[in-house]
Amino acid sequence: MRVHIEQRFVDLPAEIQQALSVPDQNPFFNAAFLRALEETACVSPSQGWQPTHLWIESADQAVFYLPLYKKSHSWGEFVFDQSWANAYHRHGLPYYPKWVSAIPFTPSLGPRWWVKPGTDAALAWQCAADYIKAALAGGMASSWHLLFAQGEDLPLQDDEALVRRDTQFHWLNQGYQGFDDFLGQMKSRKRKSMRRERAKVAEQGVSLVRKLGTELSESDWIEFYACYCNTYHERG
Incomplete structure (x- = not known):
């Protein structure tokens, strides 16, 4: 097995791009999304994100x-490790650059690597791990971080890797047919409180409109972008 590094997603082998273009798969670990991040310069060296895509070749195949x-x-990761960076700095060690395997700006659990069906996944991961460890030892980066990975068999859970666990709160539809079904799971006091809160919103003339991406107008996108930017202006 041989490791390759590409600085543009479009330079990855066609087989990888096709595998990440399957309809109805994860919308973020997706060729179109990852490619768009680079084409719009949201992800670029000037933004502090230098693509260093890693892929492995075996028997002339990706x-x-x-x-x-x-x-x-550390911005755009939604994993707040600035305290680690400060600790490195206090001890005279560089924390940046670091390597991150993640979906930029997307704190959503999901797949974070692709293995071709029929490939020995453990062997492929060992090959990738050996490359990463050698690169870190050579000073190419201070550390490697795998963010928001989903799956039971996470790689590199050994003496040289630390597993950091965090908590996310996800709302799941438990077969509710309507909002009253959802309220029915609550105690009377909470039902009344939530109905009062919703009534106040309705009295102010606020309404919710749901649109598909293809239905959004130019003004919708401008408003969405303004709201998105405001989050960063307020919270960094």
């Missing part, structure tokens, strides 16, 4: 892919 970015800061 068998493994790991999104990899060389980061000069």
Whole structure:
């Protein structure tokens, strides 16, 4: 097995791009999404995200892919490790650049690597791990971070890797046919409180409109972008 590094998603083998273009798969670990991030310069060296996509070749075929970015800061990850960076700095050690395998700006659980069916996944991961460890030892980055990965068999859970666990709160529809079904799971006091809150919103003339992406107008996108930017202006 041989490791390759590409600095543009479009330079990855066609087989990888096709595998990440299957309809109805994860919308973020997706060729169109990852490519768009680079084409719009949302992900670029000037933004502190240097694409360093890792893929593995075996028998003249692409068998493994790991999104990899060389980061000069910690923004856009939604994993707040600035305290680690400060600790490195206090001890005279560089924390940046670091390597991150993640979906930029997307704190959503999901797949974070691709293995071609029929490939020995453990062997492919060992090959990738050996490359990453050697690169870190050579000073190419301070550390490697795998963010918001989903799956039971996470790689590198050994003495040289630490597993950091966090909590996310997800709302799941438990077969509710309507809002009253949802309220029916609550105690009377909470039902009344929620109905009062919703009534106040309705009295102010606020309404909810649901649109598909193809239905959005130019003004909708401008408003959405303004709201998105405001989050960063207020919270960093």
